Amino acid sequence: MISIIREQDPEAVRTFLAALPDWFGIPSANEHYVRAAGEKESYLARVDGAVVGAALVDRHFPQTGEIHLIAVLPEHHGGGVGSALLEAIEEDLRGDGAQLLEVKTVGESFEDPGYAATRAFYAARGFLPLEEMTDYDWDGPTLIMVKLLSPS
Structure with a gap:
């Protein structure tokens, strides 16, 4: 069974990133994520008590999340x-x-099976592509995907 808790754990994030070199292979970017794990809204996923996933969220405005x-x-x-x-x-x-809700990922014009799976994950959960741009925070294309959140 998967349980989700709200807790900051930078070292767990460091472990996840090291286990995912195809997605997170730039040491300076990884350190940014580790620092962010101590600052941003954080979620940890546990299976049988072990932490197996993490998410970080930015709240730039009350109406949106990233x-x-x-x-x-x-x-x-x-x-x-x-x-x-x-x-x-x-x-x-x-x-x-x-x-x-917004997410940025690697754009479609950068052919990579891992990031194709990432885009498919978000698309299957209702995210729509909004814009692809270059030179945003790396040399390749960045895709912004968004999802409308229906009221609870």
């Missing part, structure tokens, strides 16, 4: 952990009156 990070240990990919994290985020945002 997924800063979702990371799930590879052996738990496809097991509902990412979906459970996303559902907890959406529930909290709706409860606070937010109406829109």
Whole structure:
């Protein structure tokens, strides 16, 4: 059974990122995420008591939220952990009156099977592509995806 708790755990995030080098292979970016795990709204996913996933959320405005990070240990990919994290985020945002959720990921014009799976994950959960831009925070394309949050 998957349980989601609200708790900051930078070292758990460090562990997840190290286990996902195909997605998180830039050491300076990883350190940014580890620092952010001690500052941002944080969610941890547990299976049988072990932490297997984490999510970080930014709240730039009361009406919106942004997924800063979702990371799930590879052996738990496809097991509902990412979906459970996303559902907890959406529930909290709706409860606070937010109406829109955003996520940035690698754009489609950068061919990579891992990021294709990431985009498919978000699309299957109601996210729509909004804009793809280059030179946002790396040399390749960044895709902004958004999801309208229905009232709770």
